[in-house]
Amino acid sequence: MKKFLLLASATMISAPAFAADVVMEEPPAPVVMEVPxxxxxxxxxxxxxxxYGFGDDGQVELSPFTPALVGPFTPAGAPVGSSFNANGDFDDGFVGGAHIGYDxxxxxxxxxxxxxINYTDLGDEQRAFSRSPAEYVVERDLDYLATLRGRLGYAFNDRFMAYATGGLxxxxxxxxYRQGAASPASTVSTSGGQDSDFGYTVGGGIEMRATDxxxxxxxYLYTNLGGNDYSANLQGGPFGGVGGAAGTNPGGTTLVGSDDDFDFHxxxxxxxYRF
Known part of the structure; x- marks a missing residue:
């Protein structure tokens, strides 16, 4: 009986110590997924x-503004002082520069x-011939081009976008202006030697993001800089004026270029680089 009581007492004394040694496992913390x-x-x-830039040929028409009594530009049988079309060539060429924008x-x-803003190697050249015979050439050269445009785009995803654009x-x-060596005329005066032209531009494009x-x-852009006026006063020979043939225009003959739009693609x- 004594042995039983001693065993029971030992069991009751050791029970709290045993309970203190039990380790309760905590549930794992939830995993947080980072969304990029x-x-x-x-x-x-x-x-x-x-x-690259390109345009249409024959954008300028030349005509003798002063009706000549002796028609150096007038085909046989045509009315004196009739206008004539020059043979036009558009000078395609390089276009390149820098840009800044915000989306x-x-x-x-x-x-x-x-x-x-772009440097350009674009222009056009018009060649005309009189019955003298002689050659007369008018050239237009676009030195540089700047545009200020809005953009309306559609983002297919974070890497590819298409857009339309247009503005000033x-x-x-x-x-x-120059004359061929065989020309009997001398150029007394010219006007319109340099123009600062405003116009519009419209187009569209695509953009792809290679990295962040x-x-x-x-x-692609279509640009129209509007019309340009140019004139050159010719004197001598059949053009009249100083040294001109008798009975011709005392003030010489003036060539004027039409105001056809100077446009190109x-x-x-x-x-x-996106910040």
């Missing part, structure tokens, strides 16, 4: 562009603006 931030097209960007994305719609265009156009910071694009590849 969705990038969009919002923000400032700068970059470079380069491409803001709203859902799938991207709104923005862009300012760019500004160009510096130089005029040059770098994007590549392809853009450009296609450019672009690379931009």
């Amino acid at each position: 931030a969705t990038r969009d097209w919002s923000g400032l960007y700068v970059g470079l562009q380069a491409g 803001q994305q709203y859902g799938k719609i991207v709104l923005g603006g862009i300012l760019d 265009a500004y160009g510096q156009v130089d005029f040059n 910071k770098i994007s590549f694009g392809l853009e 450009t296609i450019q590849a672009k690379v931009s």
Whole structure:
């Protein structure tokens, strides 16, 4: 009996100590999944562009403004002082420069603006011939072109966007006049030697994001800088004026270029750095 009581007492004394040694396992902490931030097209960007420009031939018409009594530009049987069309060639060439812009994305719609400036190797040349015979050439050269445009884009995803664009265009156009060696006339005065022309430009493009910071694009623009006026006063021989044939115009004959629009197309590849 004593042994039983001693065993029971020992069991009761050791029970709390045994309970203190029991370890309760806690449930694992929930795993937090990091969702990558969705990038969009919002923000400032700068970059470079380069491409090719081209236009239509025969954009300028020359005509003798002063009716000549002896018609050096008038085909046989045609009315004296009739206008004539010059043979025109548009000088296609390089277009390239830099741009800066800003985009803001709203859902799938991207709104923005862009300012760019380009050096160009574009122009046109008009050649005319009189019955003297002689050659007369008027050239227009576009030195540089700047545009300020809005952009309306659609973001298919965070890597690819298509857009339409349009706005104001500004160009510096130089005029040059020259005569062939066989010409009997001398140029007394010219006007319209250089014009600062404002016009408009419209087009569209696509843009692809290669990294978070770098994007590549392809853009087409149609640009119209409006009309240009040019004139050259010719004297001598059948043109009248000083040294001219008797009975011809005392003030010489003035050639004037028509105000046909100076318009052209450009296609450019672009690379931009996005901040």
